[in-house]
Amino acid sequence: MxxxxxxxxxxxxxxxxxxxxxxxxxxxxxxxxxxxxxxxxEEPAGTGEPVVVKVTLTDDTISPVGEVVKVKPGEPVSVEITADHAGELHVHSNPEQSLAFEDGTVTREVTIDTPGSVDVESHDPATTVFRLQVQ
Ligand SMILES: [Cu+2]
Structure with missing residues (x-):
């Protein structure tokens, strides 16, 4: 006691x-x-600045290849695509999305709401251009 x-x-x-x-x-x-x-x-980390990914696609060059881009769920990503031909990038989200581009420079916006990894690919040729790591 x-x-x-x-x-x-x-x-x-x-x-x-x-x-x-x-x-x-x-x-x-x-x-x-x-x-x-x-x-x-230079590295925005979800502080309100938009995340920008610059992609270059020519007949024999794709840039970047396999770059990992970290974003937060619901954070918009501006994909600036410069190409010498028309085509589209394939966003392996659920549901899947595509980013159409043309000869010249276009900016497409992607927003992923669910945490996880989402590959953004060119199918011709088959290349993972970048991967959104949503967390
Ligand atoms: Cu694909």
Missing amino acids: TARPVPHAHTVRSRRAPRLTVLASLVALGAVVLTGCSEDA
């Missing part, structure tokens, strides 16, 4: 400490994220 108040007091103390630690790490994390944003202006 006499020993009970001591462990109880310890419990109260140890419950308070982790909370303060979590708060401190959140503040530290916030500082890191803010610093990262101002230094890495």
